[in-house]
Amino acid sequence: xxxxxxxxxxxxxxxxxxxxxxxxxxxxxxxxxxxxxxxxxxxxxxxxxxxxxxxxxxxxxxxxxxxxxxxxxxxxxxxxxxxxxxxxxxxxxxxxxxxxxxxxxxxxxxxxxxxxxxxxxxxxxxxxxxxxxxxxxxxxxxxxxxxxxxxxxxxxxxxxxxxxxxxxxxxxxxxxxxxxxxxxxxxxxxxxxxxxxxxxxxxxxxxxxxxxxxxxxxxxxxxxxxxxxxxxxxxxxxxxxxxxxxxxxxxxxxxxxxxxxxxxxxxxxxxxxxxxxxxxxxxxxxxxxxxxxxxxxxxxxxxxxxxxxxxxxxxxxxxxxxxxxxxxxxxxxxxxxxxxxxxxxxxxxxxxxxxxxxxxxxxxxxxxxxxxxxxxxxxxxxxxxxxxxxxxxxxxxxxxxxxxxxxxxxxxxxxxxxxxxxxxxxxxxxxxxxxxxxxxxxxxxxxxxxxxxxxxxxxxxxxxxxxxxxxxxxxxxxxxxxxxxxxxxxxxxxxxxxxxxxxxxxxxxxxxxxxxxxxxxxxxxxxxxxxxxxxxxxxxxxxxxxxxxxxxxxxxxxxxxxxxxxxxxxxxxxxxxxxxxxxxxxxxxxxxxxxxxxxxxxxxxxxxxxx
Amino acid sequence: xxxxxxxxxxxxxxxxxxxxxxxxxxxxxxxxxxxxxxxxxxxxxxxxxxxxxxxxxxxxxxxxxxxxxxxxxxxxxxxxxxxxxxxxxxxxxxxxxxxxxxxxxxxxxxxxxxxx
Amino acid sequence: xxxxxxxxxxxxxxxxxxxxxxxxxxxxxxxxxxxxxxxxxxxxxxxxxxxxxxxxxxxxxxxxxxxxxxxxxxxxxxxxxxxxxxxxxxxxxxxxxxxxxxxxxxxxxxxxxxxxxxxxxxxxxxxxxxxxxxxxxxxxxxxxxxxxxxxxxxxxxxxxxxxxxxxxxxxxxxxxxxxxxxxxxxxxxxxxxxxxxxxxxxxxxxxxxxxxxxxxxxxxxxxxxxxxxxxxxxxxxxxxxxxxxxxxx
Numbered sequence: 001x002x003x004x005x006x007x008x009x010x011x012x013x014x015x016x017x018x019x020x021x022x023x024x025x026x027x028x029x030x031x032x033x034x035x036x037x038x039x040x041x042x043x044x045x046x047x048x049x050x051x052x053x054x055x056x057x058x059x060x061x062x063x064x065x066x067x068x069x070x071x072x073x074x075x076x077x078x079x080x081x082x083x084x085x086x087x088x089x090x091x092x093x094x095x096x097x098x099x100x101x102x103x104x105x106x107x108x109x110x111x112x113x114x115x116x117x118x119x120x121x122x123x124x125x126x127x128x129x130x131x132x133x134x135x136x137x138x139x140x141x142x143x144x145x146x147x148x149x150x151x152x153x154x155x156x157x158x159x160x161x162x163x164x165x166x167x168x169x170x171x172x173x174x175x176x177x178x179x180x181x182x183x184x185x186x187x188x189x190x191x192x193x194x195x196x197x198x199x200x201x202x203x204x205x206x207x208x209x210x211x212x213x214x215x216x217x218x219x220x221x222x223x224x225x226x227x228x229x230x231x232x233x234x235x236x237x238x239x240x241x242x243x244x245x246x247x248x249x250x251x252x253x254x255x256x257x258x259x260x261x262x263x264x265x266x267x268x269x270x271x272x273x274x275x276x277x278x279x280x281x282x283x284x285x286x287x288x289x290x291x292x293x294x295x296x297x298x299x300x301x302x303x304x305x306x307x308x309x310x311x312x313x314x315x316x317x318x319x320x321x322x323x324x325x326x327x328x329x330x331x332x333x334x335x336x337x338x339x340x341x342x343x344x345x346x347x348x349x350x351x352x353x354x355x356x357x358x359x360x361x362x363x364x365x366x367x368x369x370x371x372x373x374x375x376x377x378x379x380x381x382x383x384x385x386x387x388x389x390x391x392x393x394x395x396x397x398x399x400x401x402x403x404x405x406x407x408x409x410x411x412x413x414x415x416x417x418x419x420x421x422x423x424x425x426x427x428x429x430x431x432x433x434x435x436x437x438x439x440x441x442x443x444x445x446x447x448x449x450x451x452x453x454x455x456x457x458x459x460x461x462x463x464x465x466x467x468x469x470x471x472x473x474x475x476x477x478x479x480x481x482x483x484x485x486x487x488x489x490x491x492x493x494x495x496x497x498x499x500x501x502x503x504x505x506x507x508x509x510x511x512x513x514x515x516x517x518x519x520x521x522x523x524x525x526x527x528x529x530x531x532x533x534x535x536x537x538x539x540x541x542x543x544x545x546x547x548x549x550x551x552x553x554x555x556x557x558x559x560x561x562x563x564x565x566x567x568x569x570x571x572x573x574x575x576x577x578x579x580x581x582x583x584x585x586x587x588x589x590x591x592x593x594x595x596x597x598x599x600x601x602x603x604x605x606x607x608x609x610x611x
Numbered sequence: 612x613x614x615x616x617x618x619x620x621x622x623x624x625x626x627x628x629x630x631x632x633x634x635x636x637x638x639x640x641x642x643x644x645x646x647x648x649x650x651x652x653x654x655x656x657x658x659x660x661x662x663x664x665x666x667x668x669x670x671x672x673x674x675x676x677x678x679x680x681x682x683x684x685x686x687x688x689x690x691x692x693x694x695x696x697x698x699x700x701x702x703x704x705x706x707x708x709x710x711x712x713x714x715x716x717x718x719x720x721x722x723x724x725x726x727x
Numbered sequence: 728x729x730x731x732x733x734x735x736x737x738x739x740x741x742x743x744x745x746x747x748x749x750x751x752x753x754x755x756x757x758x759x760x761x762x763x764x765x766x767x768x769x770x771x772x773x774x775x776x777x778x779x780x781x782x783x784x785x786x787x788x789x790x791x792x793x794x795x796x797x798x799x800x801x802x803x804x805x806x807x808x809x810x811x812x813x814x815x816x817x818x819x820x821x822x823x824x825x826x827x828x829x830x831x832x833x834x835x836x837x838x839x840x841x842x843x844x845x846x847x848x849x850x851x852x853x854x855x856x857x858x859x860x861x862x863x864x865x866x867x868x869x870x871x872x873x874x875x876x877x878x879x880x881x882x883x884x885x886x887x888x889x890x891x892x893x894x895x896x897x898x899x900x901x902x903x904x905x906x907x908x909x910x911x912x913x914x915x916x917x918x919x920x921x922x923x924x925x926x927x928x929x930x931x932x933x934x935x936x937x938x939x940x941x942x943x944x945x946x947x948x949x950x951x952x953x954x955x956x957x958x959x960x961x962x963x964x965x966x967x968x969x970x971x972x973x974x975x976x
Contacts, residue, residue, distance in 0.1 A: 668780045
């Protein structure tokens, strides 16, 4: 009978129970006490979860922490309970979620003024959902916490009930993500019927010894429906722009910073533990590299053409998700390590930019780049924070994004894709350039004042409802999280030993067999220590190149108006661009049609070659 | 007939999606989502069924426990699924109520707030 | 996209997905077969913890973490719906007027069936670990049973019988109680949601260990949540009107 180390096995369930308890407490008490008390309790709760997940991460860096809930450890090779397996990657994401929630709650002290007690309850339940999703090792449990994240998120997105755009965004988000979840549940059903198990290690162990079958391919495609809708891979990504454009800024932080990467994490976790023997690695690699590239390109192009600052940031999240999918899709530990660092650095930078967008909305009543031309000229600190954010997104060293990108490019070349660095450089340059262009226009008044006429096929930012009373000065509770997030992203690129730590975490992540053994047999994990250099010459060069290219893109965007029309390509560009814009229509029926097309394509990629 | 129940579940999923694609009313779309979900109920319960087996409840006072019962795990999963569906549908219907109040219409073709 | 283009796109994607799913489904174990390994272990585990409703045992004992997540989803959705249905800045809540005509028979049946329904609901919750039913099912019966007052034609009576604040508390207390039992499991038995009370005799009312406790917590939460949810929708329809003034919280 295997013996599991119970020293810290109680930490994962505590990480997801604290937010639930506190949300219940807030619900009981919020009418009796004043607002600052509610804020303090919620923020303290999130900070507790930070402490718990940090302790868990410290412990799991030496070996996964396995918890069998309610004490149902395996006997005679079978367990009826639910297993929670914390490895460094899962704990890292859980920690990031807790940190972002804490900072978002601090920002909300002065920023969110309506639906007060309920806002905190929903955010805490959202945190519980994220923690459960990241830490669990059971497929049906993943579905349950996925839906918990979803329920809280739909309500948080549509929170501004006076704003029709919010409600529509919330509805599109709700229908798409729920449909994805139900499809994932069908996939879980297929696997359960085939194996009689629901836990990831057990499923992996049984499927490893079975011949390849269409049922497993169908189960994989259906599971990916759920995870990749959440993870916003093209063509499942349409809901993300709608939801981010309308949700309050602290909520967008949570979506872009951690909820969307969780979808990508789940897809690859399930692949490595359950499907890595059943599905040919070559097929999977090709699938994710191609679809990741498509996602990245679609995201960057739409990003450049957006004038609504929050929608611009949403499209840049989609573009970066495409890059994460590519890096993870190389199916090597090096690619995974690069993706991890890129996700962490991106979380810091993107969250800071969303909070800056929130401040913009609060001060000026709009997030439209063209309407706000020059309005931010008299800010002293905010303009430079925005520039820092833009450069961070463009992967200027030593931001964490730059480190992640450099490692991912290397991994791509080693995996046999020599065009990988070009993709990464171009995408980060385009997205960073779009942010820098918006920053230049709003905070520095650069560029000629464009005609403000709104086009019918473009969402402007000027009709967005404020989240709060108009602000004259930016309070410290809103400034501090922005600074902390940017510094955090910088720290990832500066602190020594980060690459080696990420590489170790990645080795844990891609070793599905060790995951199974450690969960079922309590066999200890062995990971070789690696000492890898942080920055290489080529990585640095490519990073500086993308930052420079981003500045160029921003410049062209600001001053190149005439140039756009004179270029011979302009006419060629107009039709496909208009078609791409029209596809992002805000109509939920379109989105569902694209979902089915994407699943058919995915099924083709994964199922056809070996038949 | 050994795959009939499973084919029904696939049909329900796809017909629900079809309903959302062709829908002219958001309340109709939310209910089509429920239809899609019923496909998962049918699938789970069909997976758990065994011919000639009894229900997995031994009652009070208890009958003699036996292993020849239908699968209780999928029943528990379906119960969870039903609760999730009911509550998420309620949430989406609340959104629909407010959209109708603000926009005067529930036709997705008429809602043009989020283009591009 | 035009409706026709959307339909074409759907047929293309749906056709491909349908083919994949049908091929997959053909590979499933035959309907009604006997390959259910998890079932065998679940029944054995339920009997070992003296719970004669195996589904409840799976729900609250063996896979209790799923149920914690599920009741959190309920909490989040009810609070979310309450947030979405709150009076907006340009609306007010006016007091509900009673009255309107209902048939005598409707009113009689409503008042007669309400206590019966409530008792049935409580019974379903209390016996959830030995007979079919449990916290979720019984909670919905109780939560909707209260609304027979509304069906019988008397909205103000419903409002008096269902003080909203108390039910919000009920929700929170139910969710919190579940979480606390789970944490107590860590303190007492070393594992989250462990079955730590004596399990009693199989097939009797006192059996199952923590399962009846968790059933009760869930029952309280679901009943309160259902009542709050229906209340918010009814308020939207009956009480909230456009007009100046800050909407009442």
